[in-house]
Amino acid sequence: xxxxxxxxxxxxxxxxxxxxxxxxxxxxxxxxxxxxxxxxxxxxxxxxxxxxxxxxxxxxxxxxxxxxxxxxxxxxxxxxxxxxxxxxxxxxxxxxxxxxxxxxxxxxxxxxxxxxxxxxxxxxxxxxxxxxxxxxxxxxxxxxxxxxxxxxxxxxxxxxxxxxxxxxxxxxxxxxxxxxxxxxxxxxxxxxxxxxxxxxxxxxxxxxxxxxxxxxxxxxxxxxxxxxxxxxxxxxxxxxxxxxxxxxxxxxxxxxxxxxxxxxxxxxxxxxxxxxx
Amino acid sequence: xxxxxxxxxxxxxxxxxxxxxxxxxxxxxxxxxxxxxxxxxxxxxxxxxxxxxxxxxxxxxxxxxxxxxxxxxxxxxxxxxxxxxxxxxxxxxxxxxxxxxxxxxxxxxxxxxxxxxxxxxxxxxxxxxxxxxxxxxxxxxxxxxxxxxxxxxxxxxxxxxxxxxxxxxxxxxxxxxxxxxxxxxxxxxxxxxxxxxxxxxxxxxxxxxxxxxxxxxxxxxxxxxxxxxxxxxxxxxxxxxxxxxxxxxxxxxxxxxxxxxxxxxxxxxxxxxxxxxxxxxxxxxxxxxxxxxxxxxxxxxxxxxxxxxxxx
Numbered sequence: 360x361x362x363x364x365x366x367x368x369x370x371x372x373x374x375x376x377x378x379x380x381x382x383x384x385x386x387x388x389x390x391x392x393x394x395x396x397x398x399x400x401x402x403x404x405x406x407x408x409x410x411x412x413x414x415x416x417x418x419x420x421x422x423x424x425x426x427x428x429x430x431x432x433x434x435x436x437x438x439x440x441x442x443x444x445x446x447x448x449x450x451x452x453x454x455x456x457x458x459x460x461x462x463x464x465x466x467x468x469x470x471x472x473x474x475x476x477x478x479x480x481x482x483x484x485x486x487x488x489x490x491x492x493x494x495x496x497x498x499x500x501x502x503x504x505x506x507x508x509x510x511x512x513x514x515x516x517x518x519x520x521x522x523x524x525x526x527x528x529x530x531x532x533x534x535x536x537x538x539x540x541x542x543x544x545x546x547x548x549x550x551x552x553x554x555x556x557x558x559x560x561x562x563x564x565x566x567x568x569x570x571x572x573x574x575x576x577x578x579x580x581x582x583x584x585x586x587x588x589x590x591x592x593x594x595x596x597x598x599x600x601x602x603x604x605x606x607x608x609x610x611x612x613x614x615x616x617x618x619x620x621x622x623x624x625x626x627x628x629x630x631x632x633x634x635x636x
Numbered sequence: 637x638x639x640x641x642x643x644x645x646x647x648x649x650x651x652x653x654x655x656x657x658x659x660x661x662x663x664x665x666x667x668x669x670x671x672x673x674x675x676x677x678x679x680x681x682x683x684x685x686x687x688x689x690x691x692x693x694x695x696x697x698x699x700x701x702x703x704x705x706x707x708x709x710x711x712x713x714x715x716x717x718x719x720x721x722x723x724x725x726x727x728x729x730x731x732x733x734x735x736x737x738x739x740x741x742x743x744x745x746x747x748x749x750x751x752x753x754x755x756x757x758x759x760x761x762x763x764x765x766x767x768x769x770x771x772x773x774x775x776x777x778x779x780x781x782x783x784x785x786x787x788x789x790x791x792x793x794x795x796x797x798x799x800x801x802x803x804x805x806x807x808x809x810x811x812x813x814x815x816x817x818x819x820x821x822x823x824x825x826x827x828x829x830x831x832x833x834x835x836x837x838x839x840x841x842x843x844x845x846x847x848x849x850x851x852x853x854x855x856x857x858x859x860x861x862x863x864x865x866x867x868x869x870x871x872x873x874x875x876x877x878x879x880x881x882x883x884x885x886x887x888x889x890x891x892x893x894x895x896x897x898x899x900x901x902x903x904x905x906x907x908x909x910x911x912x913x914x915x916x917x918x919x920x921x922x923x924x925x926x927x928x929x930x931x932x933x934x935x936x937x938x939x940x941x942x943x944x945x946x947x948x
Contacts, residue, residue, distance in 0.1 A: 414705060462732055468703055470732040473723055479693045480728055483700020483708075486685060490661075490706070510724075513693035520688075 363570045366436070367397045368630035371599045373432040373442055375622060378613055381450030383458065387609040388502060389429035391533040391568070391594040395500055396421075396433045398573040404498065408438045411466060417495050418484045420469050422477020423502035423531060424459040425611075430467075431456060439466030475508025477501060478528055482517045485526040485587075496581070500529045504536030507545045512557070518587040519558030526587040527580045532567065533596035537610045550591055560588040567592025600625035639805075640777040642798035643741045644672045649784040650709055654680045660788070661701060661708045663687060665694045670800075671711040671741045691721040698736040699728035707735060707788070714740025714797050715747075718759035725795070730768040735791040738763075739798070743773075744834065744885035745918055745926045746800030752917040756797065760833075761890025763795040764863045770794040771863040773834035776806040779860060782814035799835050799885075801923060806837050806858065817861045819869035825855035828941045829874040832883040833859045833892050839927070840883050842934035847941055854941060862892060867899050875904040879944040881911060883937055885927075888912045907947070909940055 371393055378384035400406065404417040421430050431449070435442035448454040455464060459472030469480055477499040484497045505511065518526050530550065538544050547553075551561045560583045562576045573592065580588035597603030600622040602614070614622055654660040654676065662676050663685045677684040685701075687694040691712055698708040710717065717740045718725070729736045740759060747754035763771045772787075772794060774780040780798065787794055806822060807813070813820050822837065823844045832840035837858045844854040857873045859866065874880050880900055882893040893910025900908050911932060919929050927933055931940070 418703070469699065469734075470727060473727055476696055476724065476728055479696030479724075480700040480703070482693070483697035483702075484704050485700075486697065487701045487704030487706050490682065491704070510692045510696070513687075513690040514696065517687060517690070517693055517697065 362634060362636070363397050363401055364636060365630050365633035366401065367393045367570070368599065368626050368633060370397065370429070370432040370436060371626050372623070373435070373446070374428045375614070375619070375626070376446045377428045377431065377449045379619060380446050382613055383450045383611070384428045384613070385425040385611045387535065387596040387603060387611070388423060388426040388531065388533070390598045390603060391596045392423070392426045392429050392500060392531045393598070394568045394570055394573055395529050395531060395592055396429055398570055398577065399498060400433050400437055402574060403577045404496070406466070408465065415493055415495050418468055418481070418497045420471060420477040420481055420499045421460050422471055422499045423474065423505055424471035427459050430460060434466045437466065440464065474502065474505040475510035478511050478518070479514035481526055481528070482514050482523065485518070485523040486521065488525050489523070495525070497526045498529070500531055502536070503530055503532045503534065503541050503547055504544065506530065506547055515554065515557040515559065522558070522585045523587045524584050527577065527590070528587065529590045529592055531594055532591050533594045535596040535605070535607045535610070537607070539607050554589045558586055560586050562588060562590050564590050564592040567594035568598050599629060639802035641672065641800065641802045642774060642777055642780040643800070645777045645780045646739060646784055646798065647672045647676055649781055651676050651679060653788050654683050657707070658683060659705060659707045661685065661706050663694055663698055663708055663710050665689055665691050665712045665716070667712050667741070670713065673711055691716045692724050695721040695724035695736070695738070696728050699724070699732060699734040702734035702736050709737045709739055711739040711741060713754070714743035714756035714759055715754050718756050718762055718795070722762055725763070725769065726766045729793045730766045733768060734793065736793055737787055738795045740795060741798060742800035743797035744799060745913065745923045748922045748926060749920050755918060757885070757887040757913050757918070759795070759797055760862055760884070760886050760892060764895070765890070768793060769863070772796045772860055773862060774798065774860045775834060775837035775858050776803055778805060778807045778809065778812045779814060779820070779858070782812055783860065786816045797834065799923070803835055804838050806841060817864050817866060819861060819866040820858040821873065822856040822858050823854065825853040826876055827853045827878055828945060829855045829857065829877040829880045830883065830937060830941065831857045831859050831870065831873070831880060831892070831896050833862060834885055836883040836885055836932060839932065839934040840937055843937035843941065846934060846938040850942070852942065852945065859892060862895065865895050865899065870896055870899045871903050874900055874906070877906070878948045879906055880908040881937060881941050881944065882908065883911045883932060885932065886912055888915050907944060909944055911937065911940065
């Protein structure tokens, strides 16, 4: 599917199937992060089943590892996994499709799940690229609630200190975490100023669920020299259906039968709408 | 008698290796001086990374480097490396199975009078509890050199703890029995088995000499490889002895004594006495004074061994 806007909705349908079959999953963050992952995997990064051993492949870490269902859907679409197998076995006893990314699966570089690890590991990857004179880029996606972890800022400090312009971080800024609004739980603002003070180039993506805006931001990041870039992608948690959108209690939840019917209908409509664009 | 700090040997081995292999890298957390890595940083600046005082970041950066084909060595005080960055060691290194070697310097009570914040008396228990993490406590400079050369040849995670101070040789130059992941028999013996690791091997060996003077035959086993634990070595040394003494610079729970006791109780049950630091902040003093206070010296090891034999 070349239409990435439509693809993001098709992948959301896969996520719903996974969560319903596995009876578990972090649905809200899966929905908010989908365009970010779609743009990265199908437009930006040189990653695929054919080059995962290549030293020059781009590197990616899903630091907000609980959005693994969205990641599985993308990896399957990319050819790393069999989506039918994932849907049938996700979260089941003995399954290799764990509720967080695991690098025993093809396509996954590093294990994640505990928040605040992705960015510091990416700093190491970006330093390795620089040391070896290689041109690959390093990407990570973090949640906004995740930014309360101190290790994020250790990584941010080092990336700024070393001027790692081959590193691009994305904050999935959906403004909700498990206990409620991020600004009530632990305030993040002004996020742009925070990253700038750590010597980062900051791009504010007004609609982080808009493929075109994300594409423009990633292209800008590639042109920035001498400092790392962060995309603050303003997304909608639960994006895809009003049943879930902007509701903190959909952080992790399995839809009821009625909710499921409505969610599937909404996703199908938005996919069709995207296909008409 | 030569006295050299094991950390100095580590720098020398890695510097030699780094000159031949540009993928060998050292990372410090504002610890290059205390780690004796100033020379590495000066001679191979392109293979040295400073992370500042940020141990979590230190370990994660190493994992990222390893993912990209580098062979990173994180060199940082054992107290911070093993507990401040414990989760990074568990997830980014052990769970993700990255080729990161964690070098805990100034381990145990090396920092003597600096207090519990600077002591690493939990690191054996903490690191050994993590799947896919190996744990090594070499005893002297010669064994440290053998161990480091062996570790350079593999691509698996490991935690290595060494002390800060110069230590006397346990082995003889040019004659160092070493087999990876096999404990070294320092002295054979039949009456009692003394099993020690790290800096406690030397007083254990000296205790065996004291015991010999009293007509007691004591075996001494250098259990530098805590994990994977050399169970066969333990059984072979302990099965014919009447009792076992373990000696470690570690808290009493979850360390060498606990692990050896598990093996003995299952395979060749007999009395095992664990000598260790207490389950409390240790008394203020140099490491030598601390060892003496808690009986982690040759005289007390011999005394404990004698008492155990009298009870039999």
